[in-house]
Amino acid sequence: MEQSKIPQATAKRLPLYYRFLNNLNHQGKARVSSKELSEAVKVDSATIRRDFSYFGALGKKGYGYNVEYLLGFFRKTLDQDEVTEVALIGVGNLGTAFLNYNFTKNNNTKIVMAFDSDPSKSEGNVGGVPIYHIAELEDRIGDVKVAILTIPASEADGITTRLVDCGIEGILNFTPARISVPEHIRVHHIDLAVELQALVYFLKHYPLDEGL
Amino acid sequence: MEQSKIPQATAKRLPLYYRFLNNLNHQGKARVSSKELSEAVKVDSATIRRDFSYFGALGKKGYGYNVEYLLGFFRKTLDQDEVTEVALIGVGNLGTAFLNYNFTKNNNTKIVMAFDSDPSKSEGNVGGVPIYHIAELEDRIGDVKVAILTIPASEADGITTRLVDCGIEGILNFTPARISVPEHIRVHHIDLAVELQALVYFLKHYPLDEGL
DNA sequence: CATAAGTCGTGATTAATTTCACAATAGTAT
DNA sequence: ATACTATTGTGAAATTAATCACGACTTATG
Ligand SMILES: NC(=O)c1ccc[n+]([C@@H]2O[C@H](COP(=O)([O-])OP(=O)(O)OC[C@H]3O[C@@H](n4cnc5c(N)ncnc54)[C@H](O)[C@@H]3O)[C@@H](O)[C@H]2O)c1
Ligand SMILES: NC(=O)c1ccc[n+]([C@@H]2O[C@H](COP(=O)([O-])OP(=O)(O)OC[C@H]3O[C@@H](n4cnc5c(N)ncnc54)[C@H](O)[C@@H]3O)[C@@H](O)[C@H]2O)c1
Numbered sequence: 001m002e003q004s005k006i007p008q009a010t011a012k013r014l015p016l017y018y019r020f021l022n023n024l025n026h027q028g029k030a031r032v033s034s035k036e037l038s039e040a041v042k043v044d045s046a047t048i049r050r051d052f053s054y055f056g057a058l059g060k061k062g063y064g065y066n067v068e069y070l071l072g073f074f075r076k077t078l079d080q081d082e083v084t085e086v087a088l089i090g091v092g093n094l095g096t097a098f099l100n101y102n103f104t105k106n107n108n109t110k111i112v113m114a115f116d117s118d119p120s121k122s123e124g125n126v127g128g129v130p131i132y133h134i135a136e137l138e139d140r141i142g143d144v145k146v147a148i149l150t151i152p153a154s155e156a157d158g159i160t161t162r163l164v165d166c167g168i169e170g171i172l173n174f175t176p177a178r179i180s181v182p183e184h185i186r187v188h189h190i191d192l193a194v195e196l197q198a199l200v201y202f203l204k205h206y207p208l209d210e211g212l
Numbered sequence: 213m214e215q216s217k218i219p220q221a222t223a224k225r226l227p228l229y230y231r232f233l234n235n236l237n238h239q240g241k242a243r244v245s246s247k248e249l250s251e252a253v254k255v256d257s258a259t260i261r262r263d264f265s266y267f268g269a270l271g272k273k274g275y276g277y278n279v280e281y282l283l284g285f286f287r288k289t290l291d292q293d294e295v296t297e298v299a300l301i302g303v304g305n306l307g308t309a310f311l312n313y314n315f316t317k318n319n320n321t322k323i324v325m326a327f328d329s330d331p332s333k334s335e336g337n338v339g340g341v342p343i344y345h346i347a348e349l350e351d352r353i354g355d356v357k358v359a360i361l362t363i364p365a366s367e368a369d370g371i372t373t374r375l376v377d378c379g380i381e382g383i384l385n386f387t388p389a390r391i392s393v394p395e396h397i398r399v400h401h402i403d404l405a406v407e408l409q410a411l412v413y414f415l416k417h418y419p420l421d422e423g424l
Numbered sequence: 425c426a427t428a429a430g431t432c433g434t435g436a437t438t439a440a441t442t443t444c445a446c447a448a449t450a451g452t453a454t
Numbered sequence: 455a456t457a458c459t460a461t462t463g464t465g466a467a468a469t470t471a472a473t474c475a476c477g478a479c480t481t482a483t484g
Contacts, residue, residue: 006417007470007471008414008470008471009470009471009472010471011410011413011414011417011418012406012410014409014410014413015405015406015409015410015413016403016406018409019388019405019406033430033431033432034431034432035430035431040390041390042390042392044472044473045431046472046473046474046475047471047472047473049431049432049433049434050433050434050471050472050473052432052433053432053433053434057432057433058432059431059432059433060431060432060479060480060481061430061431061432061433061478061479061480061481062429062430062431062432062478062479062480062481062482063430063431063432063479063480063481064430064431064432065432078409078413079412079413079416084412086408093308093309093310093312093313094309094313096305096309097305097306097308097309098305098404100305101305101306103404103405103408105405107405107408107409108409108412109408109409109412145415146411146412146415148408169415170411170412170414170415172407172408172411176231178252178253178254180254186411186414186415186418188407188410188411190402190404190407191228192310192315192402193227193231193315193317193319194224194227194228194231195384195400195402196298196315196319196321196360196384197226197227197230197290197319197320197321198223198224198226198227198400199358199382199384199398199400200291200296200320200321200358200382201223201226201227201290201291202220202223202382202398203357203358203381203382203398204291205218205223206223206398219440219441220440220441221440221441221442222441245460245461245462246461246462247460247461256442256443257461258442258443258444258445259441259442259443261461261462261463261464262441262442262443262463262464264462264463265462265463265464269462269463270462271461271462271463272449272450272451272461272462273448273449273450273451273460273461273462273463274448274449274450274451274452274459274460274461274462275449275450275451275460275461275462276460276461276462277462
């Protein structure tokens, strides 16, 4: 918990690096250069070296990085050994998709319960995850600290308040609502409609070259 | 297509502003200040003013912005009057969710067709969108320029090549694969597993305050 | 052992984005 | 009219991120 000096932009790329290193390891590759990594994850090689350097000297000059070592290092850094439990609120179109997927592969997160207000949904399970009625939120949530929000936007504020009262620390919000939370709670918004519109805007208004 | 001087960070926020202005307009509000907007969309008010200023002086000092005027301005800027047609590839968990949703509300994008390799899926429709077999991609796609990719990662490269050959210009990629495309094609990656892992990383490693 | 080729780590630089802070000005009240 | 208040638009500063470019070091090769 010491390296709070790591830039946010770097932190966001770590899971990406980790996943690719994992693939390399499974393929039996022993070494990798920042150049190879760069081509695979589409991040400039200097940026990759800089990112890694925040954690110390992980590679060897003239050689590159040892895949197994680097993977082990990131496993520790990203806490891949302890599983973070997650609750999902709203078992509709999106929620069901997430439950079926459940971020299973090389991931340290697991959706362990879901809630819905529709009584016909709030029983049984989807993808092995038990669904409870939203009225049971406070009773069931236990010490789960992360929630995924896939409810209608109009419900977002009310549910957020309840989650905060339950001691939640992080929310991945898929609703278009920009929710308000106390300062110590982290919210990441993923606004799919905005992403699509932004892509269309870039296509129409930016000269046809260069990525992102 | 002139204002290519608009920062990308600004461009990505435009759809968000547009949506909120639309809400205000429906509520019958006539004026709004950057401070109010800021609270609603969780973007610093100075940033909002700066963003707007790239398009000229849209507000009035001491007063704020006229909602209707601003909305009209952004409608034109964001091409809200012409609908961009989109194709979706891969009618699985995620793809089905998107088809059912179809970005209908105040949006200028519409999924008009979908493709899947599974013969049992590639007939009929989901959410009113016709599903075709992926073999028909080249015949059916017509002049659709934007695609959403919700297929397994292993299929991403092959399908991308075919899309590029069909003249696609933008891809919203939900697979974990970092696809390679010619320079003039724009790809936005939305990597849900990475987003979740990044949130967890921030929770564990960053001091408990301030958002994003 | 000497030389060549490859690659890291990083200081310096550049670019992009956000934020501060305030003069200018429109609206409002008296 | 005048004073007061609110709020913009924007230079300047600060912050954050990306990129360049090269010395130092490792490995491979003859
Ligand atoms: N599906 C998409 O492709 C898509 C795209 C962009 C944004 N979104 C956003 O994601 C969210 C979910 O979308 P969706 O398509 O899955 O919607 P949906 O209507 O299919 O699902 C919402 C689910 O939430 C449940 N629900 C409603 N109120 C609740 C409450 N108070 N507590 C618990 N559960 C409650 C409903 O019963 C339903 O099952 C929405 O905010 C939507 O705007 C969805
Ligand atoms: N579902 C999630 O929550 C989730 C989360 C993170 C990432 N993803 C990624 O999104 C993608 C889709 O996920 P999903 O859960 O919807 O998978 P899925 O397996 O449910 O759906 C994939 C669909 O693609 C179809 N398909 C396979 N090969 C095809 C081809 N060559 N052409 C056309 N269609 C083809 C399959 O028939 C299937 O219907 C995957 O890459 C996955 O890694 C999904």
